[in-house]
Amino acid sequence: MSAARPLRAEPEPLLSVEDLRTCFETDAGTSQVLAGVNLRLGRGEVLGLVGESGSGKTMTALSILGLVPEPGRIVSGEVRFDGQDLRRLDREALRQVRGRGIAMVFQEPQSTLNPVRTCGDQIGELLREHLRMGRAASRAQTLELLRSVHLPDPERVARQYPHELSGGMCRRVAVALALSCQPQLLIADEATSGLDRTIQAQILALLAELQAAHDLAVLHITHDLAVVAETAARVAVMYAGRIVETGPTSKVFAAPAHPYTRALLRARPGLLLVPRRLEPIPGVAPDPRNLPSHCPFQARCPFRVERCLQQDPEPRWLGPEHWSRCFVDLPGAVG
Amino acid sequence: MSFRRFTAHRAAVAGAVVVGLLWLLALLAPWLAPYDPAGFTRMGLVPPGSEHWLGTDAIGRDVFSRLLFGARLSLGVAMLAVLVAVSIGTAVGLVAGFAGGVVDTALMRGVDLLLAFPRLFLALLAIALWGPSIWLLTLVLGLTGWMSTARLVRTQVLSLREQDFVTAGRALGVPTPRLLLRHVLPHCTAPLLVAATLMVGNTILAESALSFLGLGVQVPGASWGAMLNEARGEWRSAWWLATFPGLLITLTVLAHNLVGDGLRDLLDPRLPVGPERSTSP
Numbered sequence: 001m002s003a004a005r006p007l008r009a010e011p012e013p014l015l016s017v018e019d020l021r022t023c024f025e026t027d028a029g030t031s032q033v034l035a036g037v038n039l040r041l042g043r044g045e046v047l048g049l050v051g052e053s054g055s056g057k058t059m060t061a062l063s064i065l066g067l068v069p070e071p072g073r074i075v076s077g078e079v080r081f082d083g084q085d086l087r088r089l090d091r092e093a094l095r096q097v098r099g100r101g102i103a104m105v106f107q108e109p110q111s112t113l114n115p116v117r118t119c120g121d122q123i124g125e126l127l128r129e130h131l132r133m134g135r136a137a138s139r140a141q142t143l144e145l146l147r148s149v150h151l152p153d154p155e156r157v158a159r160q161y162p163h164e165l166s167g168g169m170c171r172r173v174a175v176a177l178a179l180s181c182q183p184q185l186l187i188a189d190e191a192t193s194g195l196d197r198t199i200q201a202q203i204l205a206l207l208a209e210l211q212a213a214h215d216l217a218v219l220h221i222t223h224d225l226a227v228v229a230e231t232a233a234r235v236a237v238m239y240a241g242r243i244v245e246t247g248p249t250s251k252v253f254a255a256p257a258h259p260y261t262r263a264l265l266r267a268r269p270g271l272l273l274v275p276r277r278l279e280p281i282p283g284v285a286p287d288p289r290n291l292p293s294h295c296p297f298q299a300r301c302p303f304r305v306e307r308c309l310q311q312d313p314e315p316r317w318l319g320p321e322h323w324s325r326c327f328v329d330l331p332g333a334v335g
Numbered sequence: 336m337s338f339r340r341f342t343a344h345r346a347a348v349a350g351a352v353v354v355g356l357l358w359l360l361a362l363l364a365p366w367l368a369p370y371d372p373a374g375f376t377r378m379g380l381v382p383p384g385s386e387h388w389l390g391t392d393a394i395g396r397d398v399f400s401r402l403l404f405g406a407r408l409s410l411g412v413a414m415l416a417v418l419v420a421v422s423i424g425t426a427v428g429l430v431a432g433f434a435g436g437v438v439d440t441a442l443m444r445g446v447d448l449l450l451a452f453p454r455l456f457l458a459l460l461a462i463a464l465w466g467p468s469i470w471l472l473t474l475v476l477g478l479t480g481w482m483s484t485a486r487l488v489r490t491q492v493l494s495l496r497e498q499d500f501v502t503a504g505r506a507l508g509v510p511t512p513r514l515l516l517r518h519v520l521p522h523c524t525a526p527l528l529v530a531a532t533l534m535v536g537n538t539i540l541a542e543s544a545l546s547f548l549g550l551g552v553q554v555p556g557a558s559w560g561a562m563l564n565e566a567r568g569e570w571r572s573a574w575w576l577a578t579f580p581g582l583l584i585t586l587t588v589l590a591h592n593l594v595g596d597g598l599r600d601l602l603d604p605r606l607p608v609g610p611e612r613s614t615s616p
Contacts, residue, residue, distance in 0.1 A: 065506055069497075070435070099508030112503035116521045125517070126507055177507065 012083065014217050015041040015064070015102075015185055020077030022056075022063045029289040033059045033072065035241035035296075038315070043184065044215040048232030048249065050222060050264070054285060056241040057221045061104060061187045066094050082184060100130050103183035107190040109174035113162035119146075119173045120158025123180050130181040145176040149206060168199040172206065179210060186211075189221045204231055225268055229253060234321065237261045240286050240296040247322030257324035259301045295325070303328045347597020353590035361406035368400035372557055380573050390575040392565060398579060401557040405580065408558040409587070412473050412551075413538040419477025420538075421531050424484025425523070429515050431485065432492025443489065446482045454479045454541060462550045472551045476538050487530055491523045525602040529595050536591035543584050559584050 022034035033056050041047050051057050062068050064079050066086060079086040082101060086094065106112040114122060120142050127138040146154035149172040162170055171191065178186055188207060192200040208231060211218050220232055228235050229249060236246040237260065245258035256262040266279040283300035286292060298308040307327050315323040342348055360367065373396065381391040389398040431442040461475045495501060496519070504514050545551035546560030559580040566576035
């Protein structure tokens with residue numbers, strides 16, 4: 001995009017996504033689920049990707065990995081990872097990146113583990129396939145991995161089938177599976193949703209621990225702002241298939257520059273001691289089959305000005321790492 | 336508990352017992368048969384009695400002994416043919432279902448094309464070209480029987496490939512052949528088992544038909560169909576010659592179908608258990 005680059009940008013981030021567009025061609029028309037996504041993620045950095053359901057968070061992850069399901073396809077844009085252009089890699093090279101370079105933990109670990117194979121078998125398979133380990137070495141390493149995610153009795157878990165484990169244990173196995181080949185980037189898609197708060201906190205702590213231990217870059221996809229606040233140094237807010245605001249978590253949360261971010265923050269419960277009315281965001285997200293040429297949020301936006309109906313806002317820099325796709329200077333936002 | 340589901344299906348249990356018994360008889364034929372199945376014992380056409388339990392045929396061979404050895408041929412040929420059919424069908428179904436698109440269309444239209452030919456016609460053609468033999472018979476039955484398996488596996492794979500664990504496997508860089516064989520295929524084993532069991536019954540029937548037409552097992556071999564063929568001339572004067580092989584074919588096919596049906600109930604917990612469900616083959 002034409003926006004000026006931040007002055008202190010790294011020369012080459014681990015992952016950079018430029019203007020990524022993904023479409024689904026259906027009989028009912030073309031759905032533009034990603035309408036130009038821009039993301040940068042440095043080595044060892046944690047980025048939270050938030051947005052409501054259907055905003056394209058998971059599709060961003062799948063597009064990065066080149067796993068957009070039929071009938072979708074990536075229309076344009078660039079995905080660079082560790083110096084490689086992932087969209088230009090051949091099948092085999094891309095397979096090497098998946099699992100070894102970028103690994104993903106999916107929304108439902110219980111269904112992402114193969115129900116007819118033991119947990120140990122599934123981890124061992126990756127070790128043998130990617131790292132060319134022998135049987136004995138992969139077995140030992142499997143137990144080591146299961147231990148590293150703090151599963152009690154790793155020998156037993158290795159022999160168990162996914163349905164024999166609890167939801168929290170399944171997530172731990174899924175994390176162990178994703179980290180088995182020491183990837184540089186972990187994409188965690190709703191890694192903690194559907195768990196009760198205690199287990200959720202444990203999983204977040206585990207991810208933080210492993211992130212620090214392996215200097216892992218993490219793309220943390222969630223709809224839960226509290227999770228982002230806890231885990232990510234930077235946050236990107238997604239709406240209607242694009243990033244509308246990104247910046248350091250503390251800044252974005254304290255002074256959101258995009259009306260959507262602001263609305264999101266107001267639509268969640270406050271801290272324990274300060275009960276307040278939740279403010280739902282009025283209206284619905286635009287139909288991805290028919291994205292407007294102007295700002296996609298304008299119909300729901302309380303700060304709308306005339307320009308919003310005519311032009312699509314480009315990213316506007318508000319700080320060295322903070323930009324927002326909005327024409328308006330929100331009251332309270334730091335310029 | 337799943338075993339109890341199966342035993343609740345009485346017809347299936349009966350079928351399983353019969354199938355087990357038949358296989359046992361076939362395996363133990365050399366020790367159980369009172370006479371040499373190809374040996375001429377005495378004058379021909381002795382009715383069933385204490386010396387020859389099921390009588391003898393026109394040239395004095397003991398029908399009971401021939402039936403026992405016939406079981407080896409009929410069951411063996413059927414089993415091998417089903418193995419061939421299931422292997423080919425599974426491979427085609429896996430590839431078609433997983434690849435999708437042009438590959439899928441091409442393979443499935445090929446299957447439609449093959450299904451358009453009557454199975455016996457293809458078998459007759461092959462036998463007319465290369466002459467009858469047990470191995471050719473087995474091969475032909477296998478090569479003409481895989482299409483239904485291909486369709487079955489393809490349908491399974493079509494739904495399986497949308498499952499999260501398949502996407503997850505790809506996201507973690509599991510190579511496609513491995514994904515197919517180690518992640519997808521194991522989920523097809525239950526329907527495959529059912530299909531294969533039902534197919535054994537059908538294949539025995541097809542083998543009997545071909546042998547009856549004189550195109551399958553050749554003398555002095557004695558498959559049940561071949562015995563029926565030999566009995567053609569005598570069936571008015573010697574009822575036992577056609578009756579016992581015929582009964583055995585019916586019983587075997589029925590038993591396999593009952594077991595297949597029982598397995599289907601067992602492996603598909605959504606269906607109700609037991610006699611309230613029809614068990615027609």
